[in-house]
Amino acid sequence: MFQLSNTVNLPSISSNSTTPSRSSIGSGRRPGDGTEDNSADDEDSSCGSGNGDGGNSTRATTTTDSAKKAQALLEEQLNQLICRLAEQKYTTVTANMFDEEFLRLVPNLRILPPNANTVALQTIIRNRNSPREDFVFQADRLIRLVIEEGLNQLPSKLRTVTTPTGGTYQGVEFLKSNCGISIVRSGEAMEKALRDCCRSIRIGKILIQSDEETHQARVLYAKLPADISLRKVLLLYPIMSTGNTVVKAMKELKKNGVKEANIILINLFSTPSAIRALASRFKELTIQTTEVHPVAPLHFGQKYFGTD
Incomplete structure (x- = not known):
């Protein structure tokens, strides 16, 4: 953990304590500006259960039950941590001070x-006083770093090549059939870095906006590769609030046949409640990000595109 200063001391989390009620951290603004809508969205709470048969049914059931209990315990501890963070007031933000806890509680x-x-x-x-030119230049650098790290999650295979001296080098190469999908508008800030790393990669777009009357988020536009269900997807969205x-x-991606396991979310800053919303x-x-903190730089999109 890289700490510049200590401003908040969190009590230890006990796995036997009662789960507090959920609370949302961070306030969203207009979607497309680097922040998100605060519209309610029903959480998928159903879980699949397998039916065993034959001599292995008891063993399979025991293994499944143990996995479910372990997952439930992590979710309970995550809820406790988020509720504790929600009770704090942050006049000073310490860099990456909660990373270790969230890495332990959110496996992916x-x-x-x-x-x-x-x-x-x-x-x-x-x-807030950074000149826009400096802001964009340094934001592009951080985006490039997180994109490069996200590429490490893509599948690869062994490859042997011949070196200029005539020897062999046993290395790796990435498998093809990857694509990027940016969530308009702020996600478009990450497209250049992705193309710089993967020159020929295909990039689609999804535009999501909140209805002014119902405040429900809805997909207004989606342009995706026709064969996206066969691809690994790098989903680009820099700032997550809710x-x-x-x-x-x-x-929308799942509706088009993309498997969850084939999606890597590339993000810069996320609040704890957004991590929970996705992980649950x-x-x-x-989820690949640079920092999880209750205070996210919600001005990112407006500052980056010069609309602030």
């Missing part, structure tokens, strides 16, 4: 290892 969460370089980039993005926008995008609904989704 990946956080860019913090160091002086990444924290310096985060500092410029969070600084998680509702990404939830809608995930449902999409168990196989991989």
Whole structure:
């Protein structure tokens, strides 16, 4: 954990304590501006159960029950942590101070290892007085870092090549059939970095907006590769406040045949409630981010595109 200062001390979490009620952290603004809508979205609470038969039924049931209990315990502890964080007031934000807890409680969460370089980039993005030119330049650097880290989650295979000296080198190469999907508008800020890393990658778009009367998020536009169900998908969205926008995008991808396990969300900053919203609904989704904190830089989209 890379700490600049300590401002909040969290009590230890006991696995036997009662689960507090859920609370949402962070307030969203207009979707497409780098933040999200706060519209309610019914949580998928159903879980599948397998039916065993034959001599292995007892063993299979025991294994399944143990896995469910372990998952339930992690979810309970995650809820407790988020509720404790919601009770705090943050006049000072400490870089990456909650990473270790969330990495332990959310199995498919990946956080860019913090160091002086990444924290310096985060500092410029969070600084309201950063000139826009500096903001965009440093934001692009941080985006490139998280994109490169996200590529590590893609499947690869062994490859042997011949070196200039005539020897052999046993390395790897990525499998093809990957694509990027940006959630308009703020997700488009991440497209250039993805193309810089993968020159010929196909990139689709999803536009999600909140209805002014019902406040429900809905998909207004989606342009996806025709064979997206056969591809690994890098879903691009830099700032998550509630998680509702990404939830809608995930449902749109699944509706088009994409498997959860084939989706990697590339994100810069996320609130704890957004992580919970995604992790509770999409168990196989991989989330790659740089920081999880109750205070997210919600001005990102407006500052990046010069609409602030």
